[in-house]
Amino acid sequence: MGSNFEFVNPQFFWLFLLLPVLILWYLWKRKKQTATLKISSIQGFKTGKNWLARLKPVLFALRLLALSAIIVAMARPRTVDETTKTKTTRGIDIVMAMDLSASMLARDLKPNRLEALKTTVAHFIKGRPNDRIGLVEYAGESYTRTPLTSDKNLLLSSLKSMEYNTTIEGGTAIGSGLATAVNRLKDSRAKSKVIILLTDGVNNTGFIDPKIASELAVEFGIKVYTIGIGTNGMAMSPIAIRPDGGFQYGNVPVEIDEQLMKDIAKRTGGQYFRATDNQKLEKIYDEINKLEKTDIEEFKYTNYNEMFRQWVILGLILIGFEFLLRISLFRGFL
Structure with missing residues (x-):
């Protein structure tokens, strides 16, 4: 909410140029109306200075102040309070299906594919505050990590905790990952439903064929953006598990x-993208972000607080006060 002060009719301030003219006219008229009496001597007269006579210009000053207040009122001062509210008119539901197989620990992206992906996805989530987003992870099998939600803090917390583990079966079940994402979106009432499917390998396990899963996506009106992550050629990837439980790395071909x-x-x-380094991965998600725009309708409420009435009342009070002084205290000097 913003509050501003303004004058609707500032052109009336030009009337202030009349004030110097009125002051000069008053001085000239007062000099003309002052009577003079010439006598040879003032001996025998009692002389003294009347303070009421000196205060007589106060009447004119009150008139000028009243006129000034009326001019300010004519300029119409007011404060303006604006409140802006936004409404999502075209919501988008997005599910990100992320490959969490062991090969996602390859170090061709820094520090590895999985951490680079998590950083980029977090940035993507923060850039879409008005959409519902869900997370699906898959390796040899798939499951929903976070259902569709608009709670971005929950999403980011869930994303941060994602890591490779041996709880789910090894391998890369692209069909299962895509089918699980479709299942999360099939009942969505959003006008646009999107899956971002990312993998760094080939479909080598799972009970659902990727082509069948894609046909399901078409049936439910779901658009799929696919991303292949990994350098061209060789990459330093896990090839064995050491006795201490850590991975032994070696150069293996990227498939x-x-x-x-x-x-x-x-x-x-949808569209297919290839991310061979961190920068390209970030650009891909930025591109998808631009392609899938959410329409936002903005409502602006304006509240005007008119202040001219106070100035009119002040002007009338000054005029009334001047009139009372003229017919009472200064009556004998008119």
């Missing part, structure tokens, strides 16, 4: 079924 990802995107009306 992404790009044709499958392109087919899924094309069939559902």
Whole structure:
């Protein structure tokens, strides 16, 4: 809410130029109306200064002040309070299906693919305050980590805690991950439903064929953007588990079924992107953010507090006070 002071008709301030003219006219008229008497001597007369005579110009000053108050009232002073409210007129529901297989620990993105992805997705979530977003993670099997929600703090907290673990079966079940995301969106009443499907490998496990999952997305009117993450060629990736439980790394070829990802995107009306480094990954999510805009309707409420009445009342009070003085205290000097 913002509060501002303004004059609706400031052109009336030009009337203040009349005040110097009125003052000069008053001085000239007063000099003309002062009677003079010439005598040879004032001996025998009692002389003294009458304080009422000296205060007589107060009447004219009150008239000037009253006129000034009327001019300010004519300029129409007021304060303006504005309140802006926004309303989402076209909501978007987005589910991000994220590959959490062991290969997501590869270090071709810094510090690794998973951490780079989490940082970028967090930025994406913060940039969409008016949409509902859900998180699905998959490896050899898939499950919903966070259902569709507009609670961004919950999303960010859930995203931050995502990490590779051996709780779910190993492998890359792209079809299962996509099917789970479709299941989260199929009953959505949003005008636009979007899945962002990310993987760094090929579909090598799971009970659902990715093509069947993409047909389900088409049936429910869901658009799928697909992202392949990983450098071209070789990448330092986990190849074994050491006795202490940590991973042993080695250079392995990067394999992404790009044709499958392109087919899924094309069939559902989305697009396929390839992220070979951190910067490209960020640009991809920025591009999706631009492609899937949420329409926002803005309502502006304006409250005007008119203040001219106070100035009119002040002017009338001054005129009334001047009139009372003229017919009472200064009556004998008129």
